Amino acid sequence: MTMLMCICSNSAMNDLIHLFEEKKLDNFHILREVTGRMLNCELRLNTAVHPGYQAALFTLVKNREKIAAVLESIREYNRSNETACEKVHALTWKVEDWIYD
Numbered sequence: 001m002t003m004l005m006c007i008c009s010n011s012a013m014n015d016l017i018h019l020f021e022e023k024k025l026d027n028f029h030i031l032r033e034v035t036g037r038m039l040n041c042e043l044r045l046n047t048a049v050h051p052g053y054q055a056a057l058f059t060l061v062k063n064r065e066k067i068a069a070v071l072e073s074i075r076e077y078n079r080s081n082e083t084a085c086e087k088v089h090a091l092t093w094k095v096e097d098w099i100y101d
Helices: 010-022 064-079
Strands: 002-009 028-034 054-061 089-094
Touching: 002 010, 002 064, 010 028, 010 054, 010 064, 054 064, 064 089
Parallel strands: none
Antiparallel strands: 002 054, 002 089, 028 054
């Protein structure tokens, strides 16, 4: 099983949700007010000095081919966005245990 985490601007979040639904990733969770700094972007701490925040989406996927398809769609999305802060950052890691009972 693989965990996929995506961090994006709030303006890109709806596009990412649409992508997850299109790829039949129906088990996902959203953290809407993620503070920090994405690569090549301004610091966002949701304060007057560093305004704004990002969003993070998480999903567990059993099918490795599905992960590859989602990552390729994210690459395509990023190629269409020239602004670094509008790109989606995605990473995966292996999950050894999942309790769902």
